[in-house]
Amino acid sequence: AQTVTQSQPEMSVQEAETVTLSCTYDTSESDYYLFWYKQPPSRQMILVIRQEAYKQQNATENRFSVNFQKAAKSFSLKISDSQLGDAAMYFCAYSVNYGGSQGNLIFGKGTKLSVKP
Amino acid sequence: NAGVMQNPRHLVRRRGQEARLRCSPMKGHSHVYWYRQLPEEGLKFMVYLQKENIIDESGMPKERFSAEFPKEGPSILRIQQVVRGDSAAYFCASSRSDNQPQHFGDGTRLSIL
Numbered sequence: 001a002q003t004v005t006q007s008q009p010e011m012s013v014q015e016a017e018t019v020t021l022s023c024t025y026d027t028s029e030s031d032y033y034l035f036w037y038k039q040p041p042s043r044q045m046i047l048v049i050r051q052e053a054y055k056q057q058n059a060t061e062n063r064f065s066v067n068f069q070k071a072a073k074s075f076s077l078k079i080s081d082s083q084l085g086d087a088a089m090y091f092c093a094y095s096v097n098y099g100g101s102q103g104n105l106i107f108g109k110g111t112k113l114s115v116k117p
Numbered sequence: 118n119a120g121v122m123q124n125p126r127h128l129v130r131r132r133g134q135e136a137r138l139r140c141s142p143m144k145g146h147s148h149v150y151w152y153r154q155l156p157e158e159g160l161k162f163m164v165y166l167q168k169e170n171i172i173d174e175s176g177m178p179k180e181r182f183s184a185e186f187p188k189e190g191p192s193i194l195r196i197q198q199v200v201r202g203d204s205a206a207y208f209c210a211s212s213r214s215d216n217q218p219q220h221f222g223d224g225t226r227l228s229i230l
Contacts, residue, residue, distance in 0.1 A: 004159075035218070037221075042223070043206065044221065044224075045208060045210070046221075047218050047219075047220065091160070097216075098215075102216050102217070102218075102219075103173075104150060104162040104175075104176070105160070105210075105219065106162070107152075107160045107161070109157075109158060109159045110158075110159055
């Protein structure tokens with residue numbers, strides 16, 4: 001069975017600094033998708049970034065980038081120039097890639113990120 | 118361009134009552150997913166539907182829970198004879214096709230008295 005593990009229940013970063021959130025996963029599949037979702041106090045789930053496992057290039061989205069290490073089954077999220085609005089729960093998620101079709105999402109337990117002014 | 122709409126935002130039920138949670142996917146999206154989030158936990162997959170079809174219900178409890186996505190109207194997650202353990206936030210997500218990212222609604226927080 002596939003699992004997603006986030007080993008940092010809470011993290012803190014100073015405004016304008018950089019922070020990295022860790023995620024590891026376990027799967028026997030060779031092709032899959034990985035995601036980071038953000039959940040602010042409003043509880044909305046916001047897609048931050050998506051990575052396709054067969055792509056070696058790390059995905060980036062403005063201040064957000066990932067370090068995807070397929071052999072190590074690691075998928076960390078780096079937030080540069082942290083802003084107060086980045087404070088939220090961050091969930092790492094996985095889904096199998098069925099020949100281009102995305103399966104249901106499997107989530108980690110989340111990391112609560114605080115941003116200090 | 119409205120996002121995924123869920124209602125109600127909050128729902129309070131007494132034990133034994135029925136709960137109906139509604140989800141209208143984004144315009145142009147025909148794939149709907151339901152997830153449940155318990156306190157201090159990540160989301161857990163429940164069911165995946167396309168119009169008039171249940172594609173994957175491997176995460177649904179065997180009893181009391183059902184879901185539908187009719188040809189017209191929103192997707193409905195129905196919980197019969199609710200119990201305290203059903204208290205959770207229920208999220209709906211939709212996607213344009215099965216290889217596109219899922220976009221989430223704001224969730225429905227269900228509280229059982």
